[in-house]
Amino acid sequence: MPVLRDVVGHEQIKKRLRSALVKGLVNHAYLFGGPAGIGKKTAGLAFARALLCRRGGGDACGQCDDCIRSEQGVHPDLHVIRPEGATIKINQLRALQGGASFTAYGAARQVFLMEQAEKMTLAAANCFLKILEEPPPGIVFILVTDDSARMLPTVLSRCQQYRFSPLPREQVLQVLANAGAGRDSDSASVAAALSGGCPGRALALLDGLDKRNAMLDLLMHIVRERPGSVFLPVDELAEREGLADFIDYVILFFRDVLIWQITGSTELIINVDRISYIIELAGAYARPRVMDILITAEKSSARLAGNVNQRLVLDSLLFKITGLGDDDRG
Numbered sequence: 001m002p003v004l005r006d007v008v009g010h011e012q013i014k015k016r017l018r019s020a021l022v023k024g025l026v027n028h029a030y031l032f033g034g035p036a037g038i039g040k041k042t043a044g045l046a047f048a049r050a051l052l053c054r055r056g057g058g059d060a061c062g063q064c065d066d067c068i069r070s071e072q073g074v075h076p077d078l079h080v081i082r083p084e085g086a087t088i089k090i091n092q093l094r095a096l097q098g099g100a101s102f103t104a105y106g107a108a109r110q111v112f113l114m115e116q117a118e119k120m121t122l123a124a125a126n127c128f129l130k131i132l133e134e135p136p137p138g139i140v141f142i143l144v145t146d147d148s149a150r151m152l153p154t155v156l157s158r159c160q161q162y163r164f165s166p167l168p169r170e171q172v173l174q175v176l177a178n179a180g181a182g183r184d185s186d187s188a189s190v191a192a193a194l195s196g197g198c199p200g201r202a203l204a205l206l207d208g209l210d211k212r213n214a215m216l217d218l219l220m221h222i223v224r225e226r227p228g229s230v231f232l233p234v235d236e237l238a239e240r241e242g243l244a245d246f247i248d249y250v251i252l253f254f255r256d257v258l259i260w261q262i263t264g265s266t267e268l269i270i271n272v273d274r275i276s277y278i279i280e281l282a283g284a285y286a287r288p289r290v291m292d293i294l295i296t297a298e299k300s301s302a303r304l305a306g307n308v309n310q311r312l313v314l315d316s317l318l319f320k321i322t323g324l325g326d327d328d329r330g
């Protein structure tokens, strides 16, 4: 569990939080919003640690009893509330309304970090608002949500809101390295590129990269060997889901080819580990043909959603990729 200074990125947010800590101007309720996997909960826990650190200052010291307990996840004044089943229910909050539960164990504060805060039931949300009407001293709520649009405006307006923005690729890579997940740098680069600036998503993607590599290897094989589809190793594609994934990778790959053709730069390329092959294909395929493949792949994706013969969908896409169905390619 990091301290604020070790949270990667989100500089403006960290600066404002640390300033509030130093000045002693801590609000009773915060809302951390933004896409899933962007680091809201990590920042929330770091902020909670700083709030509970008995040495005070703009961050957790990392050494006092409070910091050691919060790092071990056993601090008695740090409470994490998450949905029980589909929702956060009023009884998860009602316990907080009794004064006794606010007798802090050692620290001057009680911190409640609420995950997926948009899942509060109406009753729970009203209970939350009631607590904030006369907040017991030292109480701090940190609400975390991917979907603040689903929250009551009255709840939002009572919180100091922070919107987390996607991280640059370099910082996503930094998070992966910190998590010890970036050893294979090619895979880490691809996961970072595909993550949309969300390190949590990059970590999840790293797990799925083996499958992605197999799919791209298959695509390379198809482009190089131009086999008739009957001879394809299509086991992986037999399932509708597998075929849908394959088409997605075809789209991402030829999108990269097109981007290289247009920009001549690797900056926006997603499949960074296949760059030499992307450049090779960008030279071998005329731009209209690449666009034709992309359009066909998009259509295939849409057709697959309907009740169609997968074999036909796959064949027409493969013909387009290999050019075997075109008169000019013979």
Ligand SMILES: [Zn+2]
Pocket (backbone or CB within 6 Å): 053, 054, 055, 056, 060, 061, 062, 063, 064, 065, 066, 067
């Ligand atoms: Zn401390």
